[in-house]
Amino acid sequence: MSDATIPATQLQVGEPGPGVPKVDPILIADGVRRSFGGMTAVDVAHVEIPRGKITALIGPNGAGKTTFFNLLTGFDRPDSGTWSLDGESLSHVPAYRVARKGMVRTFQLTKALSLLSVMENMRLGATGQGGERFGAALFTPLWRKREADITAQAEELLARFKLDAKKDDYAASLSGGQRKLLEMARALMSKPRLVMLDEPMAGVNPALTQSLLGHVLDLKNDGTTVLFVEHDMHMVQTIADWVIVMAEGKIVAEGYPSVVMQDQAVIDAYLGAHHDTDLGSLTGQLEVAKDLGDSFLVEELTDEIGEENTDAK
Amino acid sequence: MDFSFVPLAFGQLLSPLTIGYALAALGLAVHFGFTGLLNFGQAGFMAVGGYAFAITTTEFGWPLWASILATVLGSVLFALLLGIPTLRLRADYLSIVTIAAAEIVRYTVKTPAISSFTGGSDGINGSSITFDKLDPLPDITYGFGVLRFTNDDLWIAIVGWIVVILAAFLVRQLMRSPWGRIVKGIREDEDAVRSLGKNVTWYKMQSLILGGVLGGLATVIVIIPTSLQPDNYGTQTTFFLYTIVLLGGATTVFGPIIGSIIFWFVLSITDGLLTLLVANHLIPLTSIQQGPIRFILVGIALMLLVIFRPQGIFGNKREAHFSV
Numbered sequence: 001m002s003d004a005t006i007p008a009t010q011l012q013v014g015e016p017g018p019g020v021p022k023v024d025p026i027l028i029a030d031g032v033r034r035s036f037g038g039m040t041a042v043d044v045a046h047v048e049i050p051r052g053k054i055t056a057l058i059g060p061n062g063a064g065k066t067t068f069f070n071l072l073t074g075f076d077r078p079d080s081g082t083w084s085l086d087g088e089s090l091s092h093v094p095a096y097r098v099a100r101k102g103m104v105r106t107f108q109l110t111k112a113l114s115l116l117s118v119m120e121n122m123r124l125g126a127t128g129q130g131g132e133r134f135g136a137a138l139f140t141p142l143w144r145k146r147e148a149d150i151t152a153q154a155e156e157l158l159a160r161f162k163l164d165a166k167k168d169d170y171a172a173s174l175s176g177g178q179r180k181l182l183e184m185a186r187a188l189m190s191k192p193r194l195v196m197l198d199e200p201m202a203g204v205n206p207a208l209t210q211s212l213l214g215h216v217l218d219l220k221n222d223g224t225t226v227l228f229v230e231h232d233m234h235m236v237q238t239i240a241d242w243v244i245v246m247a248e249g250k251i252v253a254e255g256y257p258s259v260v261m262q263d264q265a266v267i268d269a270y271l272g273a274h275h276d277t278d279l280g281s282l283t284g285q286l287e288v289a290k291d292l293g294d295s296f297l298v299e300e301l302t303d304e305i306g307e308e309n310t311d312a313k
Numbered sequence: 314m315d316f317s318f319v320p321l322a323f324g325q326l327l328s329p330l331t332i333g334y335a336l337a338a339l340g341l342a343v344h345f346g347f348t349g350l351l352n353f354g355q356a357g358f359m360a361v362g363g364y365a366f367a368i369t370t371t372e373f374g375w376p377l378w379a380s381i382l383a384t385v386l387g388s389v390l391f392a393l394l395l396g397i398p399t400l401r402l403r404a405d406y407l408s409i410v411t412i413a414a415a416e417i418v419r420y421t422v423k424t425p426a427i428s429s430f431t432g433g434s435d436g437i438n439g440s441s442i443t444f445d446k447l448d449p450l451p452d453i454t455y456g457f458g459v460l461r462f463t464n465d466d467l468w469i470a471i472v473g474w475i476v477v478i479l480a481a482f483l484v485r486q487l488m489r490s491p492w493g494r495i496v497k498g499i500r501e502d503e504d505a506v507r508s509l510g511k512n513v514t515w516y517k518m519q520s521l522i523l524g525g526v527l528g529g530l531a532t533v534i535v536i537i538p539t540s541l542q543p544d545n546y547g548t549q550t551t552f553f554l555y556t557i558v559l560l561g562g563a564t565t566v567f568g569p570i571i572g573s574i575i576f577w578f579v580l581s582i583t584d585g586l587l588t589l590l591v592a593n594h595l596i597p598l599t600s601i602q603q604g605p606i607r608f609i610l611v612g613i614a615l616m617l618l619v620i621f622r623p624q625g626i627f628g629n630k631r632e633a634h635f636s637v
Contacts, residue, residue: 075504099510111505113498115632124498125509129491132511134519137492138483147491170631190510 011050011242016255019046026051026194026225027072027103032081034064034071041067042078043249049194054216054226056236056257059246065229066108068246069198073105074098085194100127102193108202108229112179112186114172118163121171121182122154123147125189154189161185161215177208184215188224195219197228201235213239237261282308317459318585324460325577332473333535334577338557338569339480340527345555346563347488348520349500351408354395355528355554357415360546361391362529364422367437367541368430377443381533388529391418392522400517412548422543436542441465444472444537466538473534477570480527485566487523496520556615562625564632571626583607 012020025048034042042064049055057065070076072083074095082091085103093101113121129150130136131143158164161181166174174182180200187195197216204212217239219226230236236243236257243260245253253266260266282305289297325331337359344350365387369375375383395414399407422431431437450464462470487493495516498506503513532541553576561572587603590596598606624630 073508075507094512095504095507096510096512099508104510105508107504107508111502111508113501113505115501116494116497120494120497123491124494124506124511127510131491132495134487134492134523137487137490140486140490143491172631186509 011053012254016259018251018254020048020254022048022050024051025049027083027085027227029072029083030081032068032071032078032083034067034076034078040249042071044068044081044246044251047244047251047254049225049227050242051225052220052223053241054220054228054239055242055244056240057227057229057244057246058231058233058236059252062248063246064249065246066198067249069105069196069229072098073103073196075105099190099192102190103196104187104190104192104194105196106180106183106187106198106200108198110176110179110183110203112171112174112182114170116171117168118158118171118174118182119151119154119167121186122158122167122189123150125186126150126153127190150189157185157188160218162211177204177212180204180212181208181215184212188219192224194225194227197226199229199231201230201232209235233261315589318582318588320458320460322578322582322585324456325581326574327462327467327470328577329469329473329535329538331573331577332470332477333531334554334557335477335531335570335573336473336480336534337528337531338554338561338573339477339484339566340524340531341554342558342563342566342569343484343520343524343527346558346565346569347493347500348496348517349404350517350521350524351404352411352521352524353408353548353551354411354413354415355524356546356548356550357411357418358388358391358525358528359532359535359550360415360418360422360543361387362526363532363536363541363546364431364437365529366533367440367536370443371437371439372430375443377447380443381530384529384533385526388525389522391529392518392525396518396521400514400521412551415546415548415551419543419546431543432541434543436540437536438540440533440541441469441537444469469534469538476530476534480530481566481570484523488566492516552615553611556611556618559615559618559623559625562628564629565625565627568625568627575626580607580611583610 010023012022014020027049029044029047031046032042032044033040057068059065067076071078071081072090074090074093074097077092082089084090085101088101090098090101090103099105113124116124129143129146131147136142155164155167158167161184163174163178163182163185166178171179171182180203184197184200200212200216201209213235216226216228240257243255243257244251245260245266253260253263255263282301286298286301286305289301337355340358341352341355344352344355362384365383366380369380369383370377391414395407395410399410421427423434424431425433445465445468448465448468450468452464455462455464455467488497495506495511498511499513499516507513532546557572557576558569559572560575561568561570584603584607587596587598587606588600591598591600591603618625624632
């Protein structure tokens, strides 16, 4: 990887590092802490998310990424801390109001509503529906127009996500990957400013991976800011403009993907020294064994590789 | 042998219990079937509505419209009282609180200290006084054979069914609207609905109020031609309503209504049949055992329904939301 992936205009002010200020931040969080019992799950001193870019939030299991997501979107309450979207404070704002302000999330375990049709799932995502009020709901003419509008909008989105053929089916009939797509499409019904995706790639088969990546890039091209949590390093390297690394609740590194992923400290501590190694191959296993200093295993693997080589001849 | 129980069973169609339970079951379907609220205290809503009507009519001498308004307000207040502390919490809290609250209501109205108002264990008679004044039917006996109705019986049956049908269309309209879409979303995963910008707690409250008001009004239909008895509003009533709702289909509008008709028809006809068999010594049971047997059958029917047809008679299997 070369420095060519670093854009000409910088995203940050000053040297990249944990908590570095951004040129044009959409979300700013300060002193966000959350502890469960004695364990501090999240302790973020300062972080800024760049507007109109794709930011990846990575880190080992238990680093507090999802908890941080839950706090920012109002699904969990912090012990302390403030954060704001476009200067508007979102601390202590209930989850549904956070969503209305244009910050919409998806979930690690997909929450497609399987007892509703795909189209009804999509319609549910739209905001500003008069027919959602009890009184107005009783008189169809009061909401027929808006219903037609959001149906058209939903059809457009479903076509983009290649779910249009399924629109009248119950969401229960969708595959795991299609549910991820539906959840993302549904989140877009409200035309959000900031989309937060919690592990969008988890459980998605390789055939859908590429189209999912395409959809996330489309979001950026439409001017939407994306923040996602992911373990899939391929996704992070391919589409992220900025990477934030969390460990033990804190932000430990920040920067351009090409730089952060090469940072030896990040690689060792949070990605594992062998994140690029193919453990399916004997040579890959040998590499790991050497590092572990397991001389017995090294010997055995060397022998096996030797045998394979002779077989091949 | 006396087969008069057969026409009598068909007479259940016009019985105030059938009509009232249809309305209360519709309210429970709004809670349980459409919103996923586990309300085990629908009998409590029925009691609150019934006492509001009976007390304001017989004690205060209020006109009919005012007593009905009191019924609605009483049910709304009861829903707020139960909903405010529990609807933010997990679903199970509502069921615990509602089952307890319904019993609290029943024991409270039976308290001797306030029996001058509530009639204590005897309940309240004479709730029909304002309603029957409006009866336009000639004062003769209607019906044929063993089926006999006074003009007042027929009057409440007609008005009762009109109210049930109107309520059914109201619920159907709501469930087909964006409002209904939200509550149906909540029944499955309230966090998903919350993440889409909907005030989930408020929608659960609206649903609790709507179903509760239907439960309250149901009692008005039941007590006008009969009387208000506190022990008719115990937990047994709630479980009858669950049987009715599951029988017809919890996620349907007309299911609970048809369910109520079938439920009371079957209870009536099995009672007649058992009486006949016991009287002629065709089964080894005494007439004392005969009563409970019917309710054992109700229990078995409820179990079989949930196991083999969770969506009920009219429901859509794919929309049935509990897994057994």
